[in-house]
Amino acid sequence: MADEDVVLLDFWPSPFGMRVRIALAEKEIKYEYKEEDLRNKSDLLRKMNPIHKKIPVLIHNGKPVCESLVQVQYIDEIWPHKSPLLPTDPYQRAIARFWGDFVEKKIYGLESGKVWTTKGEEQEAAKKEFIECLKLLEGELGNKAYFGGENLGYVDVVLVPFYSWFYAYEKCGNFSIETECPKLIAWAKRCMEKDSVSKSLPDQDKIYDYVFHLKKVFGIE
Numbered sequence: 001m002a003d004e005d006v007v008l009l010d011f012w013p014s015p016f017g018m019r020v021r022i023a024l025a026e027k028e029i030k031y032e033y034k035e036e037d038l039r040n041k042s043d044l045l046r047k048m049n050p051i052h053k054k055i056p057v058l059i060h061n062g063k064p065v066c067e068s069l070v071q072v073q074y075i076d077e078i079w080p081h082k083s084p085l086l087p088t089d090p091y092q093r094a095i096a097r098f099w100g101d102f103v104e105k106k107i108y109g110l111e112s113g114k115v116w117t118t119k120g121e122e123q124e125a126a127k128k129e130f131i132e133c134l135k136l137l138e139g140e141l142g143n144k145a146y147f148g149g150e151n152l153g154y155v156d157v158v159l160v161p162f163y164s165w166f167y168a169y170e171k172c173g174n175f176s177i178e179t180e181c182p183k184l185i186a187w188a189k190r191c192m193e194k195d196s197v198s199k200s201l202p203d204q205d206k207i208y209d210y211v212f213h214l215k216k217v218f219g220i221e
Helices: 015-026 043-048 068-078 090-107 110-117 120-141 154-173 182-192 204-217
Strands: 006-010 032-035 057-060 063-066
Touching: 006 015, 006 043, 015 068, 015 154, 043 057, 057 068, 063 068, 068 090, 068 154, 090 120, 090 154, 110 120, 110 154, 110 204, 120 154, 120 182, 154 182, 154 204
Parallel strands: 006 032
Antiparallel strands: 006 057, 057 063
8 A cells, every 4th residue: 555646636616526535535545636727727637637638537656547436436446445335246236336327417417507507497497307316316315324325335425525515506596405305415414424525525605605606707697
């Protein structure tokens, strides 16, 4: 472990970057964090992710790994000694990957962004779809402590960063996620009791201020 060189190119409000931060924290892997200015991307970012030029980029011993779902799975495979994130059973692993993909497409997808970037009927439709997706996740969680069962798992790591954005969504959309999905919020609060999560997620008010700034920049009022 002494010769491991791990660097994370990231941007503080990025839920994608938060996933990687949590995974590394769960594995107790020390790494160098490099904050990127997305309006003035570094040469290192362009070199390490020449296809998308996006954060996060995980650099392990000089080799880049891109895309957060891939990065979390890579971290789990490279450092299996502690806190396994994906199940060992192939079927259960496939199920976890399915729900990770669901979060990627439905929660982080374009529709959920419309909760804070639109108004009127379009916003109402986005809120409805967003809540429906959260309720499907709540159904999958069931009565388990975590999506991973008794321990934080892959789907937890993929989804929980979004909790830091919930307050901004509620303020912009004028609705309560806890009212609609109490079990999911209880799960998120349970996750936040873990240092690996709470120290990786920014304060919800800080995210709201960032979203408020974006709305001004893009003229969304």
